[in-house]
Amino acid sequence: MNQEPRTVLITGGAQGIGKGIAAYLLHKGWRVVICDLDARAGQRCLEELEPTHRLLFIEADVAVEDEVKAAIRQATEWSGQLDALVNNAGIADPETGPIEELDLADWQRRLDVNLTGPFLMSKHAVPHLRKTRGSIVNMASSRAIQSEPNTEAYAATKGGIVALTHALAISLGPEIRVNAISPGWIDVRAWQVDAPAEVEPLSETDHNQHPAGRVGQPEDIASMVAYLISPEAGFMTGQNVVIDGGMTRKMIYEE
Structure with a gap:
């Protein structure tokens, strides 16, 4: 008996890590909904990733919130169901300058997109995910547990994502599992809407500073997403999986 493909909604899926996740899950047979603010990048995804009318x-x-509700409604009307939500959308630039110069509006916009966005998407997706005993994956960051200077707003949102993840897991289980992924350095240059035809190779120093021996790729994150939303991860919820090539476990002292 042929089983209908499961449906995943990926926010911020039109470029970067999100696009890599979309491409990976399409290849695995999922029906994929990309939700993104960048219409041009979204159209490019339809042109590049759409071979089977599953996107x-x-x-x-x-x-x-009104746009979130409309997006969830459109996604479920198109697919008939929702099996997984990947809260990936976010303002990715972590540096906002010295704290005494950080404008409140810049701080608030990062909170709105990076933290309130996953809350709103989860809030309105939950009734549909309960029906399918689905799962949520929130995209945090290794910056939730370590920092560079002048990154307070970004770090605060990603730390909030980790806390939101375990709170949701406890509230929504056992019907819905909720986990987070904290990527380290992931090279997404080839996955941007304005990516150059040829991407300049990263240096040996870039790669060798990682205990794993290389900088990460979107597929490293996408494969973990695929696992977390699969039945094989049925005993895993409330967790934050750090995928950073070992950098957060590396002691670094100036000599």
């Missing part, structure tokens, strides 16, 4: 693009701002 839908929805333009929406995850920080605006």
